[in-house]
Amino acid sequence: MEFTSNAEIDSFVIGDNTIELIGYVDGIDGSKQILFIERGLIQNVNMTFFKKEENVVPIEVCCWRNTTIKILGRYEELGTIEPQSTINTCIKNCAKEIGKIIRLQGYIRVEFTLVPMGHSSYGNGAIVDDVYRLRVHIVDFKDDPTLKSGVHVECVGEIKKDKNDGIFLQLENMSKIEIIDELVLSTDNLRWGIIPPETRNLDDDEKNKAKRSRIQKNLDDSGINFSRVDLDEDVTWDSE
Incomplete structure (x- = not known):
């Protein structure tokens, strides 16, 4: 299955109602259905909901009365992505x-x-x-x-x-x-x-050492016994 390329998506023009798009639904309740959208309408995204860190383009494909949508299958079944090392x-x-x-x-x-x-x-x-x-x-x-x-x-x-x-x-x-x-x-x-x-390493400079001291003081003042906590060392937990 060949998806619509990034280059083609980058070429979409606002107001164009003749675009064709093949991709899978990733953000609506986790659906992984692959869709073929024909005669979709490109619009500017509502910037209230746009987050650059989510690695999406600042446009949206709208479906109107002339749009057709075909479901081509489930994304996981295609095995198109090689698993990354963990x-x-x-x-x-x-x-x-x-x-x-x-x-x-x-x-x-x-x-x-x-x-x-x-x-x-x-x-x-x-x-x-x-x-x-x-x-x-x-x-x-x-x-x-x-x-x-x-x-x-x-x-x-x-x-x-x-x-x-x-x-x-x-x-x-x-x-x-x-x-x-x-x-x-x-x-x-x-x-x-x-x-x-x-x-980063909190011991890099005096500023971060002071921050570390403030954290320790806040722990000590919190009402819980944190006296044994050393933020430079691992803590052994007591489990129920």
Whole structure:
């Protein structure tokens, strides 16, 4: 199956109602149907919902009364994309792997729920490991009652940045998050996970050393016993 090329999409003109487009649906409830759109109308995208970091073009294809749509099959069945190698890492260091497929473990701190976004939706939650915390987005989300707060999971997905340079892990679907054992982290220990992945070595300069000291002080003042936490060392968790 040959999709419409990037070069042709870049040549679309606003107002043209004769375009032809072959591609698969990736952003509406995770559908992977390949569509052939004939006589679609090109319009400017609503910039309220446009996010450059999602690697999409700032135009949209609209279907009107003369448009025809044919479903050509499911994208996964074609096997057109070679699997990428997976990098084993941890939440603390995952920001070094932007744009790469990684595998890491953590405990669910924020349970996954469906989040509407424009005309589509995605799953959203967060996992923690030691004092580090990572947002997780799931493109094709289905509710799973076993993914409760504190559960120990392994995730495989792509590390990305949002428009504010925040780091998050994007999973294709629910098969990319798996419960790996019966360990369940206590609520108190889950509260330790507050620091985002490191985008650089925090000991590079005095400014970052001061930031590290402020984090430690805030932990000590939080009302939970954080006295044993050294942000330069790994923390051994106590599980329920």
